[in-house]
Amino acid sequence: xxxxxxxxxxxxxxxxxxxxxxxxxxxxxxxxxxxxxxxxxxxxxxxxxxxxxxxxxxxxxxxxxxxxxxxxxxxxxxxxxxxxxxxxxxxxxxxxxxxxxxxxxxxxxxxxxxxxxxxxxxxxxxxxxxxxxxxxxxxxxxxxxxxxxxxxxxxxxxxxxxxxxxxxxxxxxxxxxxxxxxxxxxxxxxxxxxxxxxxxxxxxxxxxxxxxxxxxxxxxxxxxxxxxxxxxxxxxxxxxxxxxxxxxxxxxxxxxxxxxxxxxxxxxxxxxxxxxxxxxxxxxxxxxxxxxxxxxxxxxxxxxxxxxxxxxxxxxxxxxxxxxxxxxxxxxxxxxxxxxxxxxxxxxxxxxxxxxxxxxxxxxxxxxxxxxxxxxxxxxxxxxxxxxxxxxxxxxxxxxxxxxxxxxxxxxxxxxxxxxxxxxxxxxxxxxxxxxxxxxxxxxxxxxxxxxx
Amino acid sequence: xxxxxxxxxxxxxxxxxxxxxxxxxxxxxxxxxxxxxxxxxxxxxxxxxxxxxxxxxxxxxxxxxxxxxxxxxxxxxxxxxxxxxxxxxxxxxxxxxxxxxxxxxxxxxxxxxxxxxxxxxxxxxxxxxxxxxxxxxxxxxxxxxxxxxxxxxxxxxxxxxxxxxxxxxxxxxxxxxxxxxxxxxxxxxxxxxxxxxxxxxxxxxxxxxxxxxxxxxxxxxxxxxxxxxxxxxxxxxxxxxxxxxxxxxxxxxxxxxxxxxxxxxxxxxxxxxxxxxxxxxxxxxxxxxxxxxxxxxxxxxxxxxxxxxxxxxxxxxxxxxxxxxxxxxxxxxxxxxxxxxxxxxxxxxxxxxxxxxxxxxxxxxxxxxxxxxxxxxxxxxxxxxxxxxxxxxxxxxxxxxxxxxxxxxxxxxxxxxxxxxxxxxxxxxxxxxxxxxxxxxxxxxxxxxxxxxxxxxxxxxxxxxxxx
Numbered sequence: 001x002x003x004x005x006x007x008x009x010x011x012x013x014x015x016x017x018x019x020x021x022x023x024x025x026x027x028x029x030x031x032x033x034x035x036x037x038x039x040x041x042x043x044x045x046x047x048x049x050x051x052x053x054x055x056x057x058x059x060x061x062x063x064x065x066x067x068x069x070x071x072x073x074x075x076x077x078x079x080x081x082x083x084x085x086x087x088x089x090x091x092x093x094x095x096x097x098x099x100x101x102x103x104x105x106x107x108x109x110x111x112x113x114x115x116x117x118x119x120x121x122x123x124x125x126x127x128x129x130x131x132x133x134x135x136x137x138x139x140x141x142x143x144x145x146x147x148x149x150x151x152x153x154x155x156x157x158x159x160x161x162x163x164x165x166x167x168x169x170x171x172x173x174x175x176x177x178x179x180x181x182x183x184x185x186x187x188x189x190x191x192x193x194x195x196x197x198x199x200x201x202x203x204x205x206x207x208x209x210x211x212x213x214x215x216x217x218x219x220x221x222x223x224x225x226x227x228x229x230x231x232x233x234x235x236x237x238x239x240x241x242x243x244x245x246x247x248x249x250x251x252x253x254x255x256x257x258x259x260x261x262x263x264x265x266x267x268x269x270x271x272x273x274x275x276x277x278x279x280x281x282x283x284x285x286x287x288x289x290x291x292x293x294x295x296x297x298x299x300x301x302x303x304x305x306x307x308x309x310x311x312x313x314x315x316x317x318x319x320x321x322x323x324x325x326x327x328x329x330x331x332x333x334x335x336x337x338x339x340x341x342x343x344x345x346x347x348x349x350x351x352x353x354x355x356x357x358x359x360x361x362x363x364x365x366x367x368x369x370x371x372x373x374x375x376x377x378x379x380x381x382x383x384x385x386x387x388x389x390x391x392x393x394x395x396x397x398x399x400x401x402x403x404x405x406x407x408x409x410x411x412x413x414x415x416x417x418x419x420x421x422x423x424x425x426x427x428x429x430x431x432x433x434x435x436x437x438x439x440x441x442x443x444x445x446x447x448x449x450x451x452x453x
Numbered sequence: 454x455x456x457x458x459x460x461x462x463x464x465x466x467x468x469x470x471x472x473x474x475x476x477x478x479x480x481x482x483x484x485x486x487x488x489x490x491x492x493x494x495x496x497x498x499x500x501x502x503x504x505x506x507x508x509x510x511x512x513x514x515x516x517x518x519x520x521x522x523x524x525x526x527x528x529x530x531x532x533x534x535x536x537x538x539x540x541x542x543x544x545x546x547x548x549x550x551x552x553x554x555x556x557x558x559x560x561x562x563x564x565x566x567x568x569x570x571x572x573x574x575x576x577x578x579x580x581x582x583x584x585x586x587x588x589x590x591x592x593x594x595x596x597x598x599x600x601x602x603x604x605x606x607x608x609x610x611x612x613x614x615x616x617x618x619x620x621x622x623x624x625x626x627x628x629x630x631x632x633x634x635x636x637x638x639x640x641x642x643x644x645x646x647x648x649x650x651x652x653x654x655x656x657x658x659x660x661x662x663x664x665x666x667x668x669x670x671x672x673x674x675x676x677x678x679x680x681x682x683x684x685x686x687x688x689x690x691x692x693x694x695x696x697x698x699x700x701x702x703x704x705x706x707x708x709x710x711x712x713x714x715x716x717x718x719x720x721x722x723x724x725x726x727x728x729x730x731x732x733x734x735x736x737x738x739x740x741x742x743x744x745x746x747x748x749x750x751x752x753x754x755x756x757x758x759x760x761x762x763x764x765x766x767x768x769x770x771x772x773x774x775x776x777x778x779x780x781x782x783x784x785x786x787x788x789x790x791x792x793x794x795x796x797x798x799x800x801x802x803x804x805x806x807x808x809x810x811x812x813x814x815x816x817x818x819x820x821x822x823x824x825x826x827x828x829x830x831x832x833x834x835x836x837x838x839x840x841x842x843x844x845x846x847x848x849x850x851x852x853x854x855x856x857x858x859x860x861x862x863x864x865x866x867x868x869x870x871x872x873x874x875x876x877x878x879x880x881x882x883x884x885x886x887x888x889x890x891x892x893x894x895x896x897x898x899x900x901x902x903x904x905x906x907x908x909x910x911x912x913x914x915x916x917x918x919x920x921x
Contacts, residue, residue: 087852
């Protein structure tokens with residue numbers, strides 16, 4: 001208890017000193033982060049390999065490239081993002097100054113996840129620093145090599161008091177959550193999301209919760225199946241299916257189900273070769289617990305492709321299940337593994353109904369040559385975000401807010417949205433102390449004449 | 454669960470999609486406007502019965518400001534509803550990227566008693582504009598207004614999509630057991646915590662408009678008469694029962710000396726020699742609040758007012774001088790017609806005093822020297838800020854209205870209300886062709902592919918020279 005209190009207390013004192021507020025300081029810290037990523041690239045890639053068996057180019061493109069991009073964008077745009085924003089005035093305030101002032105919130109907490117352990121800690125951190133806050137960083141203990149590395153590196157490059165790293169598991173996080181923060185950004189699962197929000201409620205702390213769910217992927221009969229399946233294969237099996245916005249399951253007409261399986265099979269060979277297990281580009285399940293969990297989803301299912309597992313190495317082959325029943329276990333929870341169920345539906349109406357009967361997902365995917373159909377699916381459903389005719393990609397456009405809705409989360413970030421998430425928009429109206437005559441209208445004694453005017 | 458039926462009825466209406474077309478939303482909003490027009494007299498009467506609200510004030514806050522919000526929304530709704538197209542990166546040049554404003558679904562609006570129409574109606578405007586269904590829970594403390602709303606709102610709005618629920622703490626607690634897609638709460642911080650905790654069970658996003666003690670710093674260089682009028686107006690409006698009222702004054706002992714006669718004069722100018730007889734001065738809403746406020750009168754030195762009448766729940770416009778930080782009046786949000794003055798030596802001390810306390814909903818600073826106003830602004834934190842006046846920043850619909858820390862989270866008014874009740878959904882609609890452009894991202898992963906990806910995805914800092 002005391003340790004957390006001390007760490008957070010120091011961060012708060014550092015924030016109160018005011019030194020995290022000047023733009024020059026923030027940019028200097030972001031520059032230092034950039035140097036860290038560039039200088040320690042080898043170490044970061046090694047940690048990711050140890051945690052998730054990710055190979056170099058893969059880890060670089062998923063975790064480092066994006067971070068560098070976000071840093072460059074933020075450093076360039078920060079002066080314009082942070083500038084006071086004048087607003088439209090009315091008759092009474094015509095001669096006054098009215099604007100929105102962007103201010104830091106104070107001490108924010110960033111809780112990362114294990115599946116993209118570096119980027120999911122760095123991207124929020126970038127936004128929080130840019131907004132002028134102190135930031136307590138809590139990487140996931142499940143990806144322990146990355147957590148250890150982050151705890152080692154950040155103090156070497158950043159202001160030690162303003163941006164402490166806290167490591168540990170559930171007990172440490174629970175302790176941390178008893179402290180008062182001015183914003184908490186949590187990436188993880190729905191169940192823990194509830195716990196974080198309940199803890200935040202005690203201090204009236206605003207939260208951004210990046211959770212998950214089952215992201216549906218509807219494939220229309222009228223579409224280029226080869227292209228669609230290649231894109232889906234990429235998004236589904238990257239990181240061994242452990243991606244919050246992976247297409248979780250497919251909805252399609254029964255008549256194209258076997259073609260979908262064939263196309264994915266062909267693509268898998270293209271991607272990983274004849275023997276997936278020996279491909280350096282195919283990852284592993286992060287630990288035994290998740291391995292057992294994903295493996296159990298295969299029970300009683302029709303395995304059209306894959307299904308091989310190896311407990312010792314936490315290997316699960318890219319797997320497709322066909323004619324899956326909506327009531328089965330694999331359709332209950334977010335899969336977070338390389339298992340792709342196909343549920344058949346007879347029409348887009350049925351697909352939409354199916355999707356709407358379930359909790360709102362983090363992402364929604366629809367493949368079709370028919371633009372109108374895509375527009376319809378978007379308009380008649382709700383989800384955190386959408387990509388049409390591809391998967392995952394909306395995550396990579398930082399001008400789009402990235403976040404969930406309903407059980408998949410609340411709030412959003414990326415790019416400018418991160419800056420705004422971690423800022424307080426303070427309404428400011430500065431009047432003249434003279435010019436009292438215009439005020440007389442509003443003062444008592446009231447009269448009908450004044451009301452009519 | 455007594456409200457399960459109601460909530461599921463609204464949810465069924467929501468799923469039917471009827472609240473989504475713009476025409477439907479405009480029609481419901483226009484109906485709200487008719488409600489304000491038709492029931493204007495009843496609203497003035499109900500609020501007068503509830504807290505002696507002067508009809509001038511009631512017209513201003515419950516009718517005029519609400520109609521402004523309504524008109525801003527009606528005028529701009531089609532524009533606000535449109536997909537917002539965003540800048541794209543190199544790889545997505547041929548794609549369509551936009552932010553879609555989706556309704557949340559079924560929302561809950563819990564309103565307090567002090568501006569009983571305004572504080573449910575303005576959020577409701579945004580909820581309807583954003584395409585949601587809504588349950589409105591007005592405060593049981595402003596009984597007459599509660600009855601008015603419960604009995605008449607249903608004559609104007611679609612009853613399949615909008616419902617009013619009445620009751621007290623018990624009913625609200627049961628209501629909060631249900632799953633809502635958004636909860637908008639205006640009230641005090643302890644209840645804000647309860648609401649957010651209940652919301653956490655369903656992962657329901659919330660906006661909490663809470664309160665606190667709004668400081669009002671008056672520098673030594675100022676026009677004392679104007680300051681006194683503006684502060685008195687803000688403090689005694691609605692007999693002080695305003696979340697953004699200047700709660701206490703901070704000034705030097707010399708300024709306290711100068712302000713006192715000016716405040717006395719302003720009060721007399723506004724309410725006459727006996728404010729009890731003025732139709733323009735309100736009453737305290739309940740016996741409980743009256744007793745609480747009476748207990749604060751012993752703080753400091755009674756300089757102006759102090760008279761009370763229990764039967765009428767009347768407390769005179771009161772100014773307390775030389776109040777100490779340890780006095781009862783400085784321990785809680787006052788929410789009544791009592792203005793304590795806390796003496797400080799200089800601006801730095803005032804700023805330290807403010808920063809040692811929870812962040813308020815509003816912060817006021819008065820000075821003829823704009824540098825002083827700016828310094829107070831820059832060195833403090835608050836929901837909103839108004840220099841050289843009180844209350845007025847919330848009448849500008851282009852400014853966001855909300856708190857920070859203990860004074861709340863989220864914001865509304867104008868477009869901000871629409872945005873509050875919308876889910877901003879990031880949408881990328883890609884081209885099915887041009888598959889070759891995607892090749893660099895697919896396994897097998899190679900350094901060469903990585904190089905290609907880096908070139909196309911990278912954001913370069915302007916001014917960095919890559920030719921070295």
